Amino acid sequence: MLVAGNWKMNTDVPDGRALAASIAEGLSSASSDLGTVEFLVCPPYVHLPAVTDALADAPVTVGAQDMHAEDEGAYTGDVSAPMLTSIGCDAVILGHSERRKYYDETDADVNAKAQQARAHGLVPIVCVGETLEQRKAGEADTVVQGQVDGALSGVPIDSADELVVAYEPIWAIGTGESAEPEQAQEMHAVIRDDLTERYGTAVADDVPLLYGGSMKPHNAYGLLSQPDIDGGLIGSASLAAESFLGIAEKAGKVLEEARD
Ligand code: PEP
Numbered sequence: 149m150l151v152a153g154n155w156k157m158n159t160d161v162p163d164g165r166a167l168a169a170s171i172a173e174g175l176s177s178a179s180s181d182l183g184t185v186e187f188l189v190c191p192p193y194v195h196l197p198a199v200t201d202a203l204a205d206a207p208v209t210v211g212a213q214d215m216h217a218e219d220e221g222a223y224t225g226d227v228s229a230p231m232l233t234s235i236g237c238d239a240v241i242l243g244h245s246e247r248r249k250y251y252d253e254t255d256a257d258v259n260a261k262a263q264q265a266r267a268h269g270l271v272p273i274v275c276v277g278e279t280l281e282q283r284k285a286g287e288a289d290t291v292v293q294g295q296v297d298g299a300l301s302g303v304p305i306d307s308a309d310e311l312v313v314a315y316e317p318i319w320a321i322g323t324g325e326s327a328e329p330e331q332a333q334e335m336h337a338v339i340r341d342d343l344t345e346r347y348g349t350a351v352a353d354d355v356p357l358l359y360g361g362s363m364k365p366h367n368a369y370g371l372l373s374q375p376d377i378d379g380g381l382i383g384s385a386s387l388a389a390e391s392f393l394g395i396a397e398k399a400g401k402v403l404e405e406a407r408d
Contacts, residue, residue, distance in 0.1 A: 149372065149399040150312065150356045150379035152188040152273065153386025154213060154241060155195075164195040165202050170389035172206035178393065182400045186379075189386065190241055190273075193227050200236050211239030211273065214247055217260035229268035239271040241381075243299055245318045255298025262303045266310065273312040273381065274299045275360070276339070280319035288317075289338050296342045305347050308354030313339055314381040320361025322383060329370040329377075332359045336376035365394030372402045 159167060168189065175182065187208040191199045200210045216226040232240060242265065243258035258274065265272040276295035278288040296313065305311045315335050320327050327335075336357045343352035359371050360381035371377055379399065385391040 149184070149403055150186045150188060150358060151392070151396045151399050152211075152312075152314075152358060152379065152381050153190060153392055154244070154360075154381055154383050155189065155191045155386060156213070156246070156383060157192060158387055159191070159195070161195050161198050164191050165198040167387065167389060168199040168202035168208075171208060171392060172203055174389045174393045175206055175208070175396075178397075180397050180400050181404055182396055184403050185396050185399045187396065188239060190239070196232075196235050196237060209238045210236065211241065211271075212237050213241045213244070215240050215242075215261060215265070215270075217257070217264045219264075229264050229270055232270060233268050237270065239273055239312070240265050241273045241275060241314075243295070244275045245277055245316060245321060255295055258295075258299040259301055259303065262299055266303055266305070271310060271312060272299075272303075273314055273358070275314045275316050275381070277316040277318050277321075277361070283317070283319065288335065292335055292338060293342055296339055297346075300343075300346060305351060305355075308351050308356075311343075312356045312358060313343070314358040314360045315339060316360035316381060322362070324362050326362040326364070326367050326371065327359070329374050332371055333374035333376055336374065340376050363395060365391055365398065368395040368398035369401065372399050373405075 188211055190211040190213050212232050216223055216228050219228055242261045247253045262272040276292045278291040282291045317327050356378040358379045358381040359377050363380040363382050364385050
């Protein structure tokens, strides 16, 4: 179970460092069993060294929110995979719907970045998800399948720890209206089938499929207890240690029940 935070363009560096420090502190004093929950935070680029430092002794990995598909060059304002790995980044969010919407990112762009991430040993967290109009038109499955295929075509994935896919219905992001657990499960099953065809069962069964879209402590349990939901990509609730760790507690509970 992976609990991942996408801080987006929030907090300045001192506040980001303090948030990371309170996550570390919360984890070290957690009373419930979070032992097998995995954690990742994706702060803004300029926070990465400070956040990595604040989490040095905590079981939390650090990722970026995007990157360029080239190693280097005249791309003003961009950040490359070698830059991210050089400061200890392990993962990178790719194809977030906000990148697709505000920067016109296409599946081909996401694909080029996913190839690049793998070439540099970064775990791509590939985001997919339909709009409300597409859902109402009964197109959610085909849209999401198309995004998964577009992002991963030709991307070599040899083991489950080399990829994460996040299903983030656009209508649920930042709206306070999360998908129903069964709705999300249905889409995760579609993604799992797609990954199985592409990479085989041995890999696809264990690729973490995250749900994202208004996940909060109060709705996390229902979502995380679905068979194909392996964690959450969390936006606004990841901006406070209390709510981020509140979701983690629910993940821990689901894992504990699965062991019993
Ligand atoms: C996101 O944008 O990745 C996200 C899931 O945001 P929120 O949790 O705020 O809906």
